[in-house]
Amino acid sequence: MRAIGYQTPGPIDRAESLVDITLPDPVPTGRDLLVDVKAVSVNPVDTKVRKSATPAGGDWKVLGWDAAGIVRAIGPEVTWFKPGDSVYHAGDITRAGTNAELHLVDERIVGQKPESLGWAESAALPLTGLTAWEALFDRLDVAKPVPGAANAILIIGGAGGVGSIAIQLLRALTDMTVIASASRAETQDWVRSLGAHHVIDHSKPIAAQVADLGIGAPGFVFSTTHTDVHLPEIIAAIAPQGRFALIDDPAQLDVNPFKRKAVSVHWELMFTRSLFQTADMAAQRDILNRLAGLVDEGKIRTTLTETLSPISAENLKRVHGLIESHAAQGKFVLEGWA
Numbered sequence: 001m002r003a004i005g006y007q008t009p010g011p012i013d014r015a016e017s018l019v020d021i022t023l024p025d026p027v028p029t030g031r032d033l034l035v036d037v038k039a040v041s042v043n044p045v046d047t048k049v050r051k052s053a054t055p056a057g058g059d060w061k062v063l064g065w066d067a068a069g070i071v072r073a074i075g076p077e078v079t080w081f082k083p084g085d086s087v088y089h090a091g092d093i094t095r096a097g098t099n100a101e102l103h104l105v106d107e108r109i110v111g112q113k114p115e116s117l118g119w120a121e122s123a124a125l126p127l128t129g130l131t132a133w134e135a136l137f138d139r140l141d142v143a144k145p146v147p148g149a150a151n152a153i154l155i156i157g158g159a160g161g162v163g164s165i166a167i168q169l170l171r172a173l174t175d176m177t178v179i180a181s182a183s184r185a186e187t188q189d190w191v192r193s194l195g196a197h198h199v200i201d202h203s204k205p206i207a208a209q210v211a212d213l214g215i216g217a218p219g220f221v222f223s224t225t226h227t228d229v230h231l232p233e234i235i236a237a238i239a240p241q242g243r244f245a246l247i248d249d250p251a252q253l254d255v256n257p258f259k260r261k262a263v264s265v266h267w268e269l270m271f272t273r274s275l276f277q278t279a280d281m282a283a284q285r286d287i288l289n290r291l292a293g294l295v296d297e298g299k300i301r302t303t304l305t306e307t308l309s310p311i312s313a314e315n316l317k318r319v320h321g322l323i324e325s326h327a328a329q330g331k332f333v334l335e336g337w338a
Contacts, residue, residue, distance in 0.1 A: 003100035005060035039123035064097030090126035111288025124331035139266035146219030149239030157224035159187035171195035206233035305330030
């Protein structure tokens with residue numbers, strides 16, 4: 001099968017940073033699906049792994065944690081899928097990634113592809129959709145109000161992949177006031193189009209802008225980027241007894257200042273359930289199916305902003321560079337093999 005990989009981690013501007021390669025076709029066992037990959041999207045985790053993870057013993061490292069495709073074969077223990085099913089998934093960080101024609105993935109973390117979307121539009125959804133859903137409903141538990149706080153949530157980095165889905169989920173499934181941060185005119189327009197009630201500029205002091213809205217201190221804050229930079233403003237903005245979630249990887253994070261307000265801190269990692277084979281691992285299948293239903297009902301939409309074709313090292317390198325510029329809006333997807 002064709003694939004894209006690397007053998008030495010490092011910057012994207014090297015010729016060998018990502019290479020078109022040929023690998024043996026994988027064989028499904030246990031609860032595995034063998035998926036014929038039609039489209040993949042790229043996430044910040046791809047760039048982080050590419051810069052730091054060295055494959056063992058001269059092997060190739062294949063990245064990619066988002067795909068849409070068709071089930072070609074199934075392992076002997078599979079019960080929920082059959083060959084020919086159209087699916088989408090975000091994969092498992094401990095296994096080979098989706099930047100390959102064929103991908104092995106446990107059925108418990110796979111959903112039925114939205115019927116109303118094409119391959120590229122579907123591939124943009126799994127990782128960000130799962131991350132946003134788990135952060136909002138599993139970690140922050142936004143359905144449980146914070147006493148005395150405004151029924152509101154502040155999303156820092158609302159124009160990114162996760163923020164873009166989080167805004168829509170909140171509008172579709174809750175009655176919360178959604179405040180999103182974005183620093184450029186085009187990204188501010190983007191988050192408004194997704195349903196944000198208020199938009200603030202995170203390049204300026206955040207707490208004062210939230211206070212100026214006149215709705216009170218939000219009970220929830222969800223930070224998707226540059227948490228260490230914004231932390232003092234988050235602490236000032238959030239309501240007492242509020243709940244705070246983050247998904248990025250600050251070099252340092254001093255949570256002591258949250259103590260005075262008794263704020264709880266929640267770190268969301270979409271890969272945790274598959275990484276530890278948790279008892280509720282199949283919750284991700286359920287979430288993906290729920291997301292597909294919301295899409296097909298017209299309640300949320302894909303956050304795809306650009307599609308490149310074919311799936312190749314050249315195009316993948318271009319997208320890695322765009323993501324590392326920290327100016328990305330929505331999701332980039334690669335579709336089809338040359």
